[in-house]
Amino acid sequence: xxxxxxxxxxxxxxxxxxxxxxxxxxxxxxxxxxxxxxxxxxxxxxxxxxxxxxxxxxxxxxxxxxxxxxxxxxxxxxxxxxxxxxxxxxxxxxxxxxxxxxxxxxxxxxxxxxxxxxxxxxxxxxxxxxxxxxxxxxxxxxxxxxxxxxxxxxxxxxxxxxxxxxxxxxxxxxxxxxxxxxxxxxxxxxxxxxxxxxxxxxxxxxxxxxxxxxxxxxxxxxxxxxxxxxxxxxxxxxxxxxxxxxxxxxxxxxxxxxxxxxxxxxxxxxxxxxxxxxxxxxxxxxxxxxxxxxxxxxxxxxxxxxxxxxxxxxxxxxxxxxxxxxxxxxxxxxxxxxxx
Amino acid sequence: xxxxxxxxxxxxxxxxxxxxxxxxxxxxxxxxxxxxxxxxxxxxxxxxxxxxxxxxxxxxxxxxxxxxxxxxxxxxxxxxxxxxxxxxxxxxxxxxxxxxxxxxxxxxxxxxxxxxxxxxxxxxxxxxxxxxxxxxxxxxxxxxxxxxxxxxxxxxxxxxxxxxxxxxxxxxxxxxxxxxxxxxxxxxxxxxxxxxxxxxxxxxxxxxxxxxxxxxxxxxxxxxxxxxxxxxxxxxxxxxxxxxxxxxxxxxxxxxxxxxxxxxxxxxxxxxxxxxxxxxxxxxxxxxxxxxxxxxxxxxxxxxxxxxxxxxxxxxxxxxxxxxxxxxxxxxxxxxxxxx
DNA sequence: TCGAGGACGGAATGCGCTTTCCGGTCTCAC
DNA sequence: GTGAGACCGGAAAGCGCATTCCGTCCTCGA
Numbered sequence: 191x192x193x194x195x196x197x198x199x200x201x202x203x204x205x206x207x208x209x210x211x212x213x214x215x216x217x218x219x220x221x222x223x224x225x226x227x228x229x230x231x232x233x234x235x236x237x238x239x240x241x242x243x244x245x246x247x248x249x250x251x252x253x254x255x256x257x258x259x260x261x262x263x264x265x266x267x268x269x270x271x272x273x274x275x276x277x278x279x280x281x282x283x284x285x286x287x288x289x290x291x292x293x294x295x296x297x298x299x300x301x302x303x304x305x306x307x308x309x310x311x312x313x314x315x316x317x318x319x320x321x322x323x324x325x326x327x328x329x330x331x332x333x334x335x336x337x338x339x340x341x342x343x344x345x346x347x348x349x350x351x352x353x354x355x356x357x358x359x360x361x362x363x364x365x366x367x368x369x370x371x372x373x374x375x376x377x378x379x380x381x382x383x384x385x386x387x388x389x390x391x392x393x394x395x396x397x398x399x400x401x402x403x404x405x406x407x408x409x410x411x412x413x414x415x416x417x418x419x420x421x422x423x424x425x426x427x428x429x430x431x432x433x434x435x436x437x438x439x440x441x442x443x444x445x446x447x448x449x450x451x452x453x454x455x456x457x458x459x460x461x462x463x464x465x466x467x468x469x470x471x472x473x474x475x476x477x478x479x480x481x482x483x484x485x486x487x488x489x490x491x492x493x494x495x496x497x498x499x500x501x502x503x504x505x506x507x508x509x510x511x512x513x514x515x516x517x518x519x520x521x522x523x524x525x526x527x528x529x530x
Numbered sequence: 531x532x533x534x535x536x537x538x539x540x541x542x543x544x545x546x547x548x549x550x551x552x553x554x555x556x557x558x559x560x561x562x563x564x565x566x567x568x569x570x571x572x573x574x575x576x577x578x579x580x581x582x583x584x585x586x587x588x589x590x591x592x593x594x595x596x597x598x599x600x601x602x603x604x605x606x607x608x609x610x611x612x613x614x615x616x617x618x619x620x621x622x623x624x625x626x627x628x629x630x631x632x633x634x635x636x637x638x639x640x641x642x643x644x645x646x647x648x649x650x651x652x653x654x655x656x657x658x659x660x661x662x663x664x665x666x667x668x669x670x671x672x673x674x675x676x677x678x679x680x681x682x683x684x685x686x687x688x689x690x691x692x693x694x695x696x697x698x699x700x701x702x703x704x705x706x707x708x709x710x711x712x713x714x715x716x717x718x719x720x721x722x723x724x725x726x727x728x729x730x731x732x733x734x735x736x737x738x739x740x741x742x743x744x745x746x747x748x749x750x751x752x753x754x755x756x757x758x759x760x761x762x763x764x765x766x767x768x769x770x771x772x773x774x775x776x777x778x779x780x781x782x783x784x785x786x787x788x789x790x791x792x793x794x795x796x797x798x799x800x801x802x803x804x805x806x807x808x809x810x811x812x813x814x815x816x817x818x819x820x821x822x823x824x825x826x827x828x829x830x831x832x833x834x835x836x837x838x839x840x841x842x843x844x845x846x847x848x849x850x851x852x853x854x855x856x857x858x859x860x861x862x863x864x865x866x867x868x869x870x
Numbered sequence: 871t872c873g874a875g876g877a878c879g880g881a882a883t884g885c886g887c888t889t890t891c892c893g894g895t896c897t898c899a900c
Numbered sequence: 901g902t903g904a905g906a907c908c909g910g911a912a913a914g915c916g917c918a919t920t921c922c923g924t925c926c927t928c929g930a
Contacts, residue, residue: 192677192678193677195915195916195917196916196917197916197917205879205880206879206880206881207880207881207916207917207918208879208880208881208882208918208919208920209878209879209880211917211918211919212879212918212919215917215918217918217919219877219878219919221878221879222877222878222879225878225879237673239642239645239646239673240646240916240917241587241646241648241915241916241917242646242647242648243583243586243587243592243647243648243915243916243917244587244885244915244916244917244918245916245917245918246583246885246917247581247583247584247587247884247885247886247887247915247916247917247918248884248885248916248917248918248919249885249917249918249919250885252583257627261612262602262608262611262612262615263605263608263609263611263612263819263836264608265603265605265608265820268602268603268604268605268608268611269603271602271603271627272601272602272603272629275602275627275628275629276629276631279628284626284628284643284647285626285627285628286624286625286626286627287597287611287615287625287626287627288615288619288624288625289612289615289616291616302579303624305579306579306580306581306582307582307583307624308581308582308583333577333579337532337533338532417823453823454823456823457822457823460825479603480605480820482797483757483793483794483796483797483824484823484824484825485800485824485825485826486825496603535885535886535887536886536887537886537887545909545910546909546910546911547886547887547888547910547911548888548889548909548910548911548912549908549909549910551887551888551889552888552889552909555887555888557888557889559889559907559908561908561909562907562908562909565908565909580886580887581885581886581887583885583886583887584885584886584887584888584915585886585887585888586887586915587885587886587887587888587915587916587917588886588887588888588889588914588915589887589888589889589915590888590915590916
């Protein structure tokens with residue numbers, strides 16, 4: 191039992207294919223009321239469902255939106271995806287999803303697959319990598335735009351894509367300032383490899399503001415940009431805390447460049463009996479939903495993740511493009527984990 | 531600058547459209563090596579990208595998989611989605627995503643939209659609702675299957691869909707048994723409205739096992755099936771705890787039918803100074819990733835969420851269908867939150 | 871009353887690709 | 901040497917729909 195085609199509807203209604211099409215699929219030109227109702231009735235009786243593939247081929251627009259994230263199970267990305275999905279629905283677009291497992295080359299594959307499916311636009315979410323690693327996907331996006339698609343990136347610039355920029359530098363600087371104001375002076379940076387641009391932006395800006403404000407970055411620890419990376423940093427951070435005690439210094443304040451790293455770090459510290467904020471102070475970045483119920487409550491920079499997803503989709507579906515307010519706010523949130 | 535078409539490739543290679551198609555798009559019949567290389571070269575020079583829409587129309591298979599979840603930003607769903615996405619990638623399928631915001635009627639819309647896009651299969655993830663609320667989407671799925679698609683549901687049966695069933699009853703019963711073995715006797719159920727089938731399955735099975743094991747369910751609290759629902763239950767649970775103290779009874783053990791509810795509950799209890807597990811014991815269900823770093827560590831039933839996503843996709847893409855091992859394991863995990 | 875212009879339905883073309891035929895060549899067994 | 905059969909490339913017929921173009925009829929103004 192195959193799906194009814196538009197031709198079947200037209201036959202049943204005793205009209206031409208063209209008329210049926212005009213009635214059912216939002217044409218500017220509407221046939222007379224009598225025919226309209228006949229066609230609608232026939233469609234209902236046959237349970238007609240338009241074939242979006244055929245429609246896309248004929249119209250050369252698919253109404254599809256490609257969304258590339260680095261890990262859909264990570265709350266950072268799933269929050270952005272939720273916003274993007276909701277916005278897409280409001281704009282009558284469907285979302286094609288790809289999750290790359292943080293592999294830059296998988297990003298390229300995903301964009302290529304989206305291009306094959308002739309998505310109207312593609313949104314790439316997540317940190318950029320080194321120029322070399324970004325090159326293939328940048329080229330792919332350039333080709334995609336050249337053939338009429340629109341590219342949007344949430345993160346750092348990539349090829350010709352419109353950028354929705356998380357306030358990494360501003361947020362990190364404000365966080366540093368706030369922590370300095372609280373009296374912290376000795377900081378540890380928990381960052382990621384230099385190819386992870388988001389980590390670099392946050393760590394760099396934080397360090398700069400710390401120095402400018404009279405504080406000191408006593409060490410930079412680089413680990414994987416993930417919860418487990420934070421966890422892996424725990425032992426080194428504990429050493430630093432012990433050294434501080436031995437030298438009669440204030441407990442160090444760790445700035446983890448993402449909340450998930452901060453959470454991992456705190457987990458390890460707890461495992462080995464290092465108290466937060468007693469022995470070490472910890473701050474993160476993003477204010478992921480998970481954080482709301484974390485103990486201790488973690489100081490961080492709030493970023494409107496869902497809104498960023500919405501903004502990206504708005505830019506992706508807008509006719510002219512660049513006119514979306516592609517900048518978002520942020521807010522430093524000091525909580526228990528950095529209490530002195 | 532429009533995309534090159536297959537015809538352009540064929541012209542450039544000096545072969546027919548048919549030959550170019552056979553070379554580039556995985557036909558069983560491969561032309562001679564000379565032509566193959568000519569076609570490949572031409573395609574590379576032109577930057578040819580197949581038009582998946584046209585391919586789908588001609589083949590009447592899209593290679594698309596529709597995934598319906600109730601909230602992509604909820605770790606339960608995003609974990610399942612991650613597994614589904616990974617499996618889809620391995621099977622060479624693309625994922626169309628819809629997030630319904632827990633609205634049954636939005637599920638219907640999503641499935642209808644997927645049907646319009648002629649997805650090869652659709653996977654619906656999440657609790658079923660009342661029969662009345664499920665009816666529209668069930669009918670939609672029936673029509674979808676009748677026209678050659680495959681439907682899979684992760685949760686409870688729905689229309690003709692293949693079911694990947696979370697071990698709700700078994701897990702809840704085992705959890706009850708384990709808690710009884712730990713010496714707990716007085717239980718409170720934190721559940722959701724009866725239309726939420728997952729909550730009912732878990733709560734019902736738990737209560738049964740408790741009674742059978744000589745324990746007692748002293749109260750059933752029904753709230754929204756979410757973190758905020760758990761939070762909202764905090765005050766009532768606190769009252770029950772105080773009453774227990776007043777009566778000289780053991781602190782009650784709350785079984786929250788999902789981890790997110792448990793987390794919300796614990797958050798509220800903390801806010802009002804009720805200790806877990808000191809004054810109230812709390813257990814959840816699912817073992818969402820978030821839980822790993824929660825304080826106190828929460829007792830729960832581990833469910834292989836990613837694997838369920840993978841299984842669902844496996845069922846969706848398999849030729850014959852029902853032969854996937856559509857049942858998954860579970861494991862009771864007792865942690866600090868239920869310590870006596 | 872007559873002609874111009876507009877509204878309206880339908881035939882036909884094409885979107886880009888797959889796949890079935892079809893005719894021609896080549897190979898091999900007898 | 902010859903016929904059967906395998907193999908191979910290409911022509912052409914769709915897949916389901918949007919849309920242009922065309923012919924007809926109706927309306928309205930002069």
